[in-house]
Amino acid sequence: MPSNAPTRLRFAPAPTGFLHLGSARTALFNWLYARHTGGELVLRIEDTNAELTRPELIDNIFRSLEWLGIDWDGEPVRQSQRGHLYDDAVERWLDEGRAYVDDGAVRFRVPDDGVTAWDDLVRGRIEFEHRHIEDFVVRRSDGSATFFVANAVDDLDLGITHVVRGEDLVNVTPKVIMLRQALGAADLPVFAHLPLIVNAQRKKLSKRRDDVALESYRERGVLAEAMVNYLALLGWGPPDDVEVRPLAEIVALFELSDVNPSAAMFDPTKLEAINGEYIRAMAPEAFAAAIEPWVRQASWGEELSVTELAVVAPLIQERTRVLEQTPAQLEFFFVEQPVIDADAWANVMGGEHAIPLLTGARAAFESCDWRVEQLHRTLAAIGDDRGLKLGKAQAPVRVAVTGRTVGPPLFESLVVLGRERVLTRLDAALARCG
RNA sequence: GCCCCCAUCGUCUAGUGGCCUAGGACACCACCCUCUCAAGGUGGCGGCACGGGUUCGAAUCCCGUUGGGGGUGCCA
Numbered sequence: 118m119p120s121n122a123p124t125r126l127r128f129a130p131a132p133t134g135f136l137h138l139g140s141a142r143t144a145l146f147n148w149l150y151a152r153h154t155g156g157e158l159v160l161r162i163e164d165t166n167a168e169l170t171r172p173e174l175i176d177n178i179f180r181s182l183e184w185l186g187i188d189w190d191g192e193p194v195r196q197s198q199r200g201h202l203y204d205d206a207v208e209r210w211l212d213e214g215r216a217y218v219d220d221g222a223v224r225f226r227v228p229d230d231g232v233t234a235w236d237d238l239v240r241g242r243i244e245f246e247h248r249h250i251e252d253f254v255v256r257r258s259d260g261s262a263t264f265f266v267a268n269a270v271d272d273l274d275l276g277i278t279h280v281v282r283g284e285d286l287v288n289v290t291p292k293v294i295m296l297r298q299a300l301g302a303a304d305l306p307v308f309a310h311l312p313l314i315v316n317a318q319r320k321k322l323s324k325r326r327d328d329v330a331l332e333s334y335r336e337r338g339v340l341a342e343a344m345v346n347y348l349a350l351l352g353w354g355p356p357d358d359v360e361v362r363p364l365a366e367i368v369a370l371f372e373l374s375d376v377n378p379s380a381a382m383f384d385p386t387k388l389e390a391i392n393g394e395y396i397r398a399m400a401p402e403a404f405a406a407a408i409e410p411w412v413r414q415a416s417w418g419e420e421l422s423v424t425e426l427a428v429v430a431p432l433i434q435e436r437t438r439v440l441e442q443t444p445a446q447l448e449f450f451f452v453e454q455p456v457i458d459a460d461a462w463a464n465v466m467g468g469e470h471a472i473p474l475l476t477g478a479r480a481a482f483e484s485c486d487w488r489v490e491q492l493h494r495t496l497a498a499i500g501d502d503r504g505l506k507l508g509k510a511q512a513p514v515r516v517a518v519t520g521r522t523v524g525p526p527l528f529e530s531l532v533v534l535g536r537e538r539v540l541t542r543l544d545a546a547l548a549r550c551g
Numbered sequence: 552g553c554c555c556c557c558a559u560c561g562u563c564u565a566g567u568g569g570c571c572u573a574g575g576a577c578a579c580c581a582c583c584c585u586c587u588c589a590a591g592g593u594g595g596c597g598g599c600a601c602g603g604g605u606u607c608g609a610a611u612c613c614c615g616u617u618g619g620g621g622g623u624g625c626c627a
Contacts, residue, residue, distance in 0.1 A: 131627045163627060222625050240556070249554050257625040264627050288555060288622045312557080319619065347563095350576090354564040358575040377564080379557050380620065387563065387577045397590075436589045493586070500586095511586045523588040 124156030126279045131163040132174035135330040136181035138383060139283060139314045139322055142348045146311060147281045148187045149371040159275060160189040164197045165267050181331045184341050196267045203262030206270050206300060207255050215299050221258030233291035238309035239376045245291040253292055265289065269296035272306060281309045281373065309373045312352045313380045322383060338411060338440020343392040351381040361394050393438040405430035408443040415444040417451040428533055432525035450533060454545060455520030465512040465522060470503055472550050474513045479543040487536050492528040517546030
């Protein structure tokens, strides 16, 4: 096909439940190529199986694609509404003797000799000898057409130029090609079979074993931009080694012929790393707004004001990889008394310095200026007196006030908490020390 | 069993015969910075599965071996 011919791609999910990570990647690559070439992407719901036509499942696909920012051109095509086209095709093959009735079903006649082959854009030439392909069912005994028929008819009827789908569909391709030819088509679409996404065991991601629902990553607080960016890296890599970058740049760089054919492992750790990068790049206000839904779910989060959230959010932004971490990070600000981590307590309160440090801080904090620099200097001086660096000296205070040894910057946190609550917590810790 | 595919650091990738004593990212380790943790900086560890060809020259081409995966429904 001439390089300037308009491209038309399709994403054709079966509504079998939530959108699967693998499907999302397929959708993305179709979308990337359509946008890269200035072509069109049609969304085709493959619901030929009557049991799979539940509307809520289709809505879920729409929602997930919209979340990712993958849009499509024109109205979605529902295969369940195009049965007559498939029926006509089967009738025609029956009339022409290309198909025959077998035990109530209709099978397509596959020649004994010859091969069906195509030049796959990502895997090169693939050939299937006809003698290895059985006469396959095109119409079930209940009268409905099978997937092969719907696929061949729709790709032709919709004017699809590029068929981009998962590698697990390679073996159905010769059947679809034969059907397309039997429909009278002179040409073939360009096929590109994408590498599988696999788990750590190198097996195809499955609903049973793996966390494959796109939704579940969203619920954990993975940003759509980060998810799209990461998914684009599974089977494709930018030539300039810049992995984390705006979608527009990925669209500009993306080529199907650059997709590599070997399976790619889905690595949640790298996803989170990229997500963290996107989180850090957010404007502070945007971050505060983004974490609100998660924070609200905490028992203490319901009556939280956006003002309070805006004050505290910047303290944890660069420490956040997924948004669901944020309630735990912020809790000590908003509960009456922090939950004291037993290990943290044991680690810092056992030594000879803990009580004097707490006592000293308690006394000094009663009257010092309640500002970051002043608090910093005050605690540093108390540590100095005992020959301790600030790193050591701050630990008991941190555990007393936040309950843990790690967390947002201490002095900023003290300022936010206010003198009164800090003194109360120091007293509580002292009491606990006995 | 049969059919099809795949093979560069642990992982994702760059690489399309000489620029490669193989580059980047995640992870890991060390150091620096530092009020903890992060973030950031610097450095390190670590790979062309193996064997034959082709070629002046191979991670790149061909063949084989081994290993892995996908498909084998009147599911899609």
